[in-house]
Amino acid sequence: MPYIRIKAYPKDEATKRKVAEAVFKAFADNWGCAPSAISISFEEVAPEQWEEQVVKRDMQPLTDNMMVLNGEFKG
Numbered sequence: 637m638p639y640i641r642i643k644a645y646p647k648d649e650a651t652k653r654k655v656a657e658a659v660f661k662a663f664a665d666n667w668g669c670a671p672s673a674i675s676i677s678f679e680e681v682a683p684e685q686w687e688e689q690v691v692k693r694d695m696q697p698l699t700d701n702m703m704v705l706n707g708e709f710k711g
Contacts, residue, residue, distance in 0.1 A: 638663060639675045643690050646680040 640659055647655075656676050664671045681689050695702070703710060 637669060637673050638667060639677075641677050641679065643679045643681050643694065645683055645686070652678050 640663070642655070642659070656678070659676055660671070660674055663669070663674050667674075695705075699705065
């Protein structure tokens with residue numbers, strides 16, 4: 637705990653590494669768990685598949701759970 641799953645358009649490995657390091661640091665500094673408990677994965681989704689594979693399948697059913705939606709903090 638926690639497991640962070642990031643879905644995004646394809647990026648190079650260096651960019652994904654930088655993002656993973658920043659997310660890891662944010663959780664390690666703020667979540668109150670041991671760094672060894674943090675897991676992060678990336679799933680690349682092609683732009684033409686984004687609407688079907690991410691928006692409809694993952695985002696719409698979980699809208700109430702999202703803290704940031706389309707760049708805006710909710711609540």
